[in-house]
Amino acid sequence: MSTHFPQAVPEIPVSNVDAAAAYYVNVLGFSHDWGNDDGAIGGISQGDCRMFLTNTAFRAVHGPKAPVIVWLNLNSKQEVDELFERWKDTGAKIIEAVEDKPWNLREFRIADLDGNQLRVFYDFNWEISEERRLKPHRPASRGITE
Numbered sequence: 001m002s003t004h005f006p007q008a009v010p011e012i013p014v015s016n017v018d019a020a021a022a023y024y025v026n027v028l029g030f031s032h033d034w035g036n037d038d039g040a041i042g043g044i045s046q047g048d049c050r051m052f053l054t055n056t057a058f059r060a061v062h063g064p065k066a067p068v069i070v071w072l073n074l075n076s077k078q079e080v081d082e083l084f085e086r087w088k089d090t091g092a093k094i095i096e097a098v099e100d101k102p103w104n105l106r107e108f109r110i111a112d113l114d115g116n117q118l119r120v121f122y123d124f125n126w127e128i129s130e131e132r133r134l135k136p137h138r139p140a141s142r143g144i145t146e
Contacts, residue, residue: 011052013059013066014114017042020053023113027090067115073123077106080122084108104128 014020017037024030024044033050035042040058044051049072054062074080084098087110095117098108107121 007048007050009050009052010068010070011054011064012068012070012112012114012116013064014053014055014112014116017053017055020113024051024053027092028087028110028118029090067111067117069109069117069119072118072120074120075122077122077124080106080108080120083120100124 012020017035017040019037021030021032021035021042021044025032028046030044030046030051033043033045035053037055040055042053044053051070059065074083081098088094093111095109095111096107098106100106104125105121105123107119109117109119111117
């Protein structure tokens with residue numbers, strides 16, 4: 001029997017939970033759900049995405065090392081483009097502008113105050129596969145001319 005996993009909740013290493021939460025709220029539009037720097041951990045969310053922010057004291061016992069990259073999978077190229085424009089307009093630190101990559105992801109990257117990166121993408125591989133599947137099959141030419 002296979003297990004159905006819930007959405008992953010990444011841990012983002014930050015130097016100060018309060019300052020990091022303020023950036024995620026004010027620049028990236030997340031909600032600060034709980035926690036603070038004195039408690040060493042805090043939770044943020046936006047839609048179905050949840051993340052934990054942890055400071056140096058928390059990581060001294062529990063890890064991880066900074067910086068980290070979190071991939072956020074959106075539902076369309078349009079959503080990627082709209083989020084890029086929104087975050088650019090609010091002053092997000094753009095590492096890489098939005099573009100279609102050779103590996104068939106439309107993506108962009110931003111960084112937070114501690115150098116952690118959010119890599120926002122839409123995987124359009126299935127669209128290419130669908131297009132190939134819908135194209136009529138043409139037999140290979142065997143050098144015969146009419």
